[in-house]
Every structure is written in C-alpha cells, then in structure tokens.
Amino acid sequence: MKLLLINPVSEFRRGFLRSEITKYPPLAYGIIAALTPDNWEIEIIDENFEDFEFKEVDLVGLTGYTSSIYRAYQIADIYKKKNIPVIIGGIHASMVPNEAKGYADSVVVGEVESCWKDVIKDFENGSLKKFYHGERLSLDNIPPIDYSLFNPNYKVSSTITTRGCPFDCEFCTVTAFNGSKYRMRPVENVLDEIEKMPQEMFFFVDDNIVGYSNTSKEHAKKIFQGIIDRGIKKYWWSQASLNFADDEELLKLAFESGCRLIFIGIEAETIEGLESTNKTLNARIGVDKYNLAFDKIRKAGISVLGSFIFGLDSDNEQDLINRREFIKNANVDCFQCGILTPMPGTQTYKRMEKEGRLTKTNYPEDWQYYSVEDVTFKPAKIEESRLFELMKGIWYDVYGRKTLTRKFLHTLRATKNVEASTWALATNISYRNMMMDLFGDDKFDIESLIGPYKDMFKGK
Numbered sequence: 001m002k003l004l005l006i007n008p009v010s011e012f013r014r015g016f017l018r019s020e021i022t023k024y025p026p027l028a029y030g031i032i033a034a035l036t037p038d039n040w041e042i043e044i045i046d047e048n049f050e051d052f053e054f055k056e057v058d059l060v061g062l063t064g065y066t067s068s069i070y071r072a073y074q075i076a077d078i079y080k081k082k083n084i085p086v087i088i089g090g091i092h093a094s095m096v097p098n099e100a101k102g103y104a105d106s107v108v109v110g111e112v113e114s115c116w117k118d119v120i121k122d123f124e125n126g127s128l129k130k131f132y133h134g135e136r137l138s139l140d141n142i143p144p145i146d147y148s149l150f151n152p153n154y155k156v157s158s159t160i161t162t163r164g165c166p167f168d169c170e171f172c173t174v175t176a177f178n179g180s181k182y183r184m185r186p187v188e189n190v191l192d193e194i195e196k197m198p199q200e201m202f203f204f205v206d207d208n209i210v211g212y213s214n215t216s217k218e219h220a221k222k223i224f225q226g227i228i229d230r231g232i233k234k235y236w237w238s239q240a241s242l243n244f245a246d247d248e249e250l251l252k253l254a255f256e257s258g259c260r261l262i263f264i265g266i267e268a269e270t271i272e273g274l275e276s277t278n279k280t281l282n283a284r285i286g287v288d289k290y291n292l293a294f295d296k297i298r299k300a301g302i303s304v305l306g307s308f309i310f311g312l313d314s315d316n317e318q319d320l321i322n323r324r325e326f327i328k329n330a331n332v333d334c335f336q337c338g339i340l341t342p343m344p345g346t347q348t349y350k351r352m353e354k355e356g357r358l359t360k361t362n363y364p365e366d367w368q369y370y371s372v373e374d375v376t377f378k379p380a381k382i383e384e385s386r387l388f389e390l391m392k393g394i395w396y397d398v399y400g401r402k403t404l405t406r407k408f409l410h411t412l413r414a415t416k417n418v419e420a421s422t423w424a425l426a427t428n429i430s431y432r433n434m435m436m437d438l439f440g441d442d443k444f445d446i447e448s449l450i451g452p453y454k455d456m457f458k459g460k
C-alpha cells in the first residue's frame with residue numbers, strides 16, 4: 001500500500017516563499033507518516049521544492065492553509081478523476097469541512113492524532129467515512145517525526161512544544177482549532193526530535209512558546225535548558241506574547257539555547273485598535289510598555305519580529321500612517337505589516353459575513369487572497385481600494401532600503417549579536433519579497449516603485 005502526501009504551494013502569492021528561511025517542512029505530514037502502520041510505503045511531494053507530478057498510489061493525503069487550499073483542491077481533483085481516494089485535513093478543512101468534502105473522499109476535522117489510525121483501518125476495510133473528528137489529546141500522543149521524509153533542501157527545520165491558547169483574539173484561528181487549553185509536550189520528546197533534525201536552524205511552530213502561566217514558563221525553560229545540557233548547537237526562532245520579556249532567566253536560557261528571533265503579535269499601538277480585535281493581553285500590559293519589553297528581549301541578544309495589523313475596524317487613514325510611524329521608530333527589529341484578514345472559523349469572519357462586508361467570496365478560488373496581503377472585506381472607516389493604496393505606500397516605505405539598513409544597525413547595537421541582526425534583516429527582506437511579488441517587480445527598483453506613492457505621506 002502506498003500513501004502519497006502532497007504539500008500544496010499556491011503560485012498566486014509566492015513572494016514570502018522565495019526565501020529559504022521562510023520555508024518549513026510540513027510537520028503535519030511527519031506526524032501522519034509516524035501514525036501510519038509499517039505495511040504502508042509513504043512518499044511526500046513538496047511543491048516548495050518540486051513540481052507536482054501525478055503518481056499512481058493507493059491513497060492521497062492533503063492539507064493546506066486557507067491561502068493554499070485552492071491549490072490543494074486542484075490536486076485533489078486530479079486524483080479523484082483517477083478514482084484514487086483523497087483525504088483532506090488541516091486548519092482550513094477543519095473550519096469549512098463541508099466545502100472540503102466536495103474535493104475529498106474523507107475530511108479530517110481537528111487534530112489528526114486521535115483518528116488517523118481509524119482512517120487507515122477504514123480505508124483498508126473499504127469503509128472510509130465522510131468525516132473524522134479528531135479529539136484534542138494530550139501532546140504525549142504526538143509521535144516522533146522521521147525527518148528523513150522531508151525534502152533535504154529545507155534550510156530551517158521545525159518542531160512543536162505546545163498547542164492551544166486561552167485567549168480569543170477575534171482574528172485568530174488558534175483557539176478554534178487547537179482549543180483554549182494550553183497543552184505542553186513532554187520535554188524529552190521535543191529534545192529527541194531537535195537532536196534528530198539535520199538542519200542547523202529550526203522553528204518552534206508554537207503559537208506561544210512560553211505560554212501564560214508559571215507552569216508553562218517552567219516547561220519552556222526545561223526545553224531551553226535541555227538543549228544546552230545535551231550540547232545541541234542550533235539556532236531557533238518561535239512565537240510568543242509580550243510576557244516573554246518578563247523573566248530574565250527565561251531570556252538568558254532562550255538565548256543560550258540558540259534563540260535569535262522571537263515573533264510577537266503586537267497588532268496595534270492603540271488601545272482602540274487592541275479592543276477592536278479583543279487583544280486583551282497587550283491592552284493589559286499597556287501600549288506604553290511595548291518598547292520596554294522589546295528592549296529587554298534585545299538586551300538578551302534576541303531580535304524582535306513585531307506583527308502588526310492594518311485595516312482594523314477602529315482604523316481611519318491617519319491611524320494607518322501612525323502605525324507605520326510607530327513601526328519605524330519602535331524598538332522592533334523586523335515587522336510583519338499584514339492587512340486584517342477574516343480567516344474562516346474566526347469571529348472576525350463570522351461578524352463580517354453577518355454584516356455583509358466580505359468582498360472576496362468566489363470560493364474556493366478567492367481563498368488565495370486570504371494571506372494578509374490583500375483586502376478581502378469592506379473596511380469600516382476607509383474605502384476598500386484606498387486601504388490597498390495606502391498599504392502599498394506603507395510597504396514601500398517600511399521595507400525600503402533606507403529603513404531596513406537603519407533597522408539592521410539598530411538591531412546590531414541593541415542585541416550586540418550578529419546572528420540575531422542578520423536573521424532580523426533576512427526576515428525583513430522576506431517580507432519585502434512578498435511585496436515584490438504583489439507588484440511583480442523582481443529587481444525591486446525602489447525609486448521607480450515608490451514613485452507614484454512617495455508624496456503620500458507628505459505633511460502627515
């Protein structure tokens with residue numbers, strides 16, 4: 001029996017994936033492979049590195065984020081036409097299972113660990129069900145990954161230490177998919193996996209690696225200490241909330257274990273902006289404390305990747321300009337400046353659907369726009385086309401050579417660490433590539449690109 005797992009990559013907005021540091025192995029396929037009985041042969045086709053080519057197999061597995069799901073459905077169609085059964089799972093399919101069912105024989109809704117063995121057993125018995133609903137198990141159930149299954153061209157590997165989030169930010173899918181309970185994976189399982197990765201850089205794909213309690217912080221510290229104790233010499237990055245800055249011992253261990261970059265969801269620099277997305281954690285910490293927190297992290301030798309959202313319901317034009325100014329002057333080293341995107345399954349999507357504000361609704365094709373680079377809804381206080389125009393100007397400005405050079409020098413001074421500074425610069429360049437892709441200019445001639453927009457911010 002042969003199982004083919006395909007990692008779909010949409011050609012539509014590929015700019016971010018031009019960079020080697022923003023491509024990560026499809027971890028879910030590593031988990032599925034480990035859960036599949038030994039009598040099955042497993043192969044992964046990874047569109048990050050290879051062109052899709054039809055292969056005769058017994059069963060096909062597909063997953064995808066919302067922005068890549070159209071490509072997944074295109075591949076599923078090819079196999080369905082050849083009468084080869086297709087299973088689709090992952091976050092998008094879990095949020096809109098009935099849509100996914102139109103392209104697959106079975107849909108796995110939720111986390112896969114509790115039900116994959118049933119999928120395989122039912123397939124072998126010729127009795128595949130339309131839907132399988134995964135429970136949220138303890139993370140002891142994540143099996144060890146065989147990294148040799150992944151394409152060897154990946155420069156950055158990945159693993160996971162936790163799932164779930166007790167907060168419920170309006171735009172975020174984490175709570176809907178992984179639940180509100182913060183679950184932690186056994187430390188030794190994580191360390192064994194890191195030891196086996198062939199790459200020297202890796203990404204902890206956690207949504208918040210340090211969590212929100214003393215117990216979760218201790219769990220993170222044990223992992224960092226374990227990396228040090230085992231003599232593992234790799235660099236890593238992950239995602240966390242602002243409370244990452246609170247604990248000096250944690251910062252020290254994170255740095256010593258190889259952390260050089262941390263992604264923090266800032267979203268907005270105003271209380272109104274935070275309230276409009278229900279980002280209560282940042283509001284509680286206080287917008288005036290942001291720079292203090294960034295500096296504590298940078299002082300530990302770790303660069304800060306701040307994520308900001310543009311087009312919040314509280315945003316007027318001036319708010320967008322102010323956010324751009326804040327980003328340029330704040331002590332963040334690199335930045336994601338995304339457009340608010342109503343991802344399926346989120347409160348934002350449900351609310352906008354109810355209010356009749358969604359504008360890219362030719363699904364599934366239009367899901368390709370749901371990647372924070374496009375406007376997919378009617379903004380509350382700005383015209384839809386004007387928001388996109390403003391975003392072009394903001395991207396040209398914040399990812400321009402001048403800003404990136406200045407930021408790089410600041411990072412170097414603040415972190416006193418070359419790897420942290422280089423990683424931050426490379427991340428900014430990846431976001432810049434994303435923008436290049438939008439406007440189709442490979443050479444990124446900044447002057448000619450800025451031309452139509454350079455007067456936009458005069459006098460503001």
Ligand code: SF4
Nearest residue numbers: 165167169172174207
């Ligand atoms: S954005 Fe972060 S804090 Fe908010 S719900 Fe998602 S994971 Fe939790």
